[in-house]
Amino acid sequence: MCLAVPAKVLELRDNQMALVDLNGTQREISLMVLDGEAAVGDFVLIHVGYAIEVIDEEEAQRTLQLFEEIEAFENRTGNPPGTAS
Amino acid sequence: MSVLSAFRDSSRARVILEQIRRRDTGPVCIMEFCGGHTVAIFRSGLRSVMPEHVRMLSGPGCPVCVTSNADLDRAVALAKTPGVILATYGDMLRVPGSQESLMQVKARGFDVEVVYSTLDALSLAEARPDREIVFFGIGFETTAPAAAAAVLQARTRGLRNFSLCSVMKLTIPGAKALLGAGDVHVDAVIGPGHVASIIGSDAWRFLPEDYGIPVAISGFETLDLLMATDALLRMIEEKSPDLVNAYSRIVRPEGNRKAWGMVEQVFDTRDTSWRGFGVLPDSGLALRESFSEFDADIRFNISIEESAEHPACRCGEVLRGVVTPLDCNVFGTSCTPESPLGPCMVSSEGSCAAYYHYQRVSTAVHPGD
Numbered sequence: 001m002c003l004a005v006p007a008k009v010l011e012l013r014d015n016q017m018a019l020v021d022l023n024g025t026q027r028e029i030s031l032m033v034l035d036g037e038a039a040v041g042d043f044v045l046i047h048v049g050y051a052i053e054v055i056d057e058e059e060a061q062r063t064l065q066l067f068e069e070i071e072a073f074e075n076r077t078g079n080p081p082g083t084a085s
Numbered sequence: 086m087s088v089l090s091a092f093r094d095s096s097r098a099r100v101i102l103e104q105i106r107r108r109d110t111g112p113v114c115i116m117e118f119c120g121g122h123t124v125a126i127f128r129s130g131l132r133s134v135m136p137e138h139v140r141m142l143s144g145p146g147c148p149v150c151v152t153s154n155a156d157l158d159r160a161v162a163l164a165k166t167p168g169v170i171l172a173t174y175g176d177m178l179r180v181p182g183s184q185e186s187l188m189q190v191k192a193r194g195f196d197v198e199v200v201y202s203t204l205d206a207l208s209l210a211e212a213r214p215d216r217e218i219v220f221f222g223i224g225f226e227t228t229a230p231a232a233a234a235a236v237l238q239a240r241t242r243g244l245r246n247f248s249l250c251s252v253m254k255l256t257i258p259g260a261k262a263l264l265g266a267g268d269v270h271v272d273a274v275i276g277p278g279h280v281a282s283i284i285g286s287d288a289w290r291f292l293p294e295d296y297g298i299p300v301a302i303s304g305f306e307t308l309d310l311l312m313a314t315d316a317l318l319r320m321i322e323e324k325s326p327d328l329v330n331a332y333s334r335i336v337r338p339e340g341n342r343k344a345w346g347m348v349e350q351v352f353d354t355r356d357t358s359w360r361g362f363g364v365l366p367d368s369g370l371a372l373r374e375s376f377s378e379f380d381a382d383i384r385f386n387i388s389i390e391e392s393a394e395h396p397a398c399r400c401g402e403v404l405r406g407v408v409t410p411l412d413c414n415v416f417g418t419s420c421t422p423e424s425p426l427g428p429c430m431v432s433s434e435g436s437c438a439a440y441y442h443y444q445r446v447s448t449a450v451h452p453g454d
């Protein structure tokens with residue numbers, strides 16, 4: 001029920017609406033509850049027809065870097081990914 | 086989309102899984118409070134690859150499941166009211182009420198419309214000025230802004246034939262009720278990512294601060310869940326319960342202030358009844374008096390007979406984490422997703438449905454395969 005999905009903003013429209021690409025399907029959604037601005041090209045998180053957040057790609061990148069650090073650590077300590085310790 | 090799709094890359098999962106396996110915690114029970122997580126955990130196969138001493142348990146995180154039969158019966162009665170078209174999210178349709186489900190009511194010729202969004206319910210109200218459109222609104226904090234936005238738009242557009250029957254609930258009173266009941270011992274909590282996107286990760290600080298329980302706000306991809314689980318085990322290992330936001334690409338400490346501001350403008354809290362828990366104080370969202378013209382409960386004076394659950398159904402205990410679906414005598418026999426006896430088997434996020442669909446096929450992130 002609380003599931004929300006990322007979609008790319010394609011076009012900003014009147015009445016705080018926007019056209020988004022949701023996994024290849026185009027859909028009109030509302031920006032009414034969004035805190036802040038969404039621009040064309042941004043990824044937003046959609047829940048029941050409303051964009052609830054703009055996805056922070058820099059933060060996404062930072063999280064992925066954490067994984068990479070763990071991976072590097074594993075490799076250094078001689079535990080290549082996939083082997084049981 | 087490459088940055089975002091990287092979170093689905095399960096080859097990365099093995100590394101963090103190894104780290105999880107090395108955490109020295111002793112037996113622990115990790116609970117998730119979100120139906121979306123229940124499904125994601127099953128689908129990713131996480132349960133089956135966790136070390137034996139880590140037990141994953143589901144809490145009352147499915148809004149369909151915690152809706153009481155009395156509220157379902159009210160929706161059924163509203164759908165049968167002359168002139169009314171009852172609009173609701175698809176999840177509700179097949180949930181059995183005391184006598185019948187909305188689906189059965191629809192099959193008997195009453196107007197029940199499944200909508201994807203409250204936006205569609207507003208369009209319906211505009212298209213059908215001759216009818217009363219009642220939106221049966223379920224959901225937690227994630228979904229409440231969409232209901233608030235609909236009421237505000239209905240006022241701006243002067244829609245007099247739109248109203249809302251709110252059975253929306255707040256997750257934190259539910260979580261507190263579960264922990265307070267003391268039936269299950271919870272060592273750590275996977276915090277609901279999309280609820281937190283609205284109310285903020287800080288709203289979950291009460292877990293470490295008041296209960297000494299670590300919480301990690303998590304997203305819904307396998308890597309998100311592994312990351313959150315590892316953070317929880319680390320905090321248990323270090324005996325330093327805290328809040329970790331493992332979903333920072335979406336969740337801010339303060340949440341979406343605008344969305345929650347709209348919810349507070351339109352709704353007030355009220356005591357409300359949860360399946361499995363009974364009445365919890367200040368756990369429901371009711372329209373404020375200043376929006377009473379949109380309140381279906383006031384507009385249509387619905388009274389229902391005493392409601393009853395199926396005598397064999399143990400959804401209440403499943404939701405409290407006291408039993409698993411496998412403890413229910415009718416699981417998979419007289420109760421299946423095709424002919425469900427309780428909401429936990431209907432909703433795609435219900436524990437019984439998740440057990441039914443994924444129990445034996447969950448091997449997706451097995452390391453070393």
Ligand code: SF4
Nearest residue numbers: 399400413420427437
């Ligand atoms: S298996 Fe069916 S009857 Fe049993 S608790 Fe789950 S939903 Fe209820």
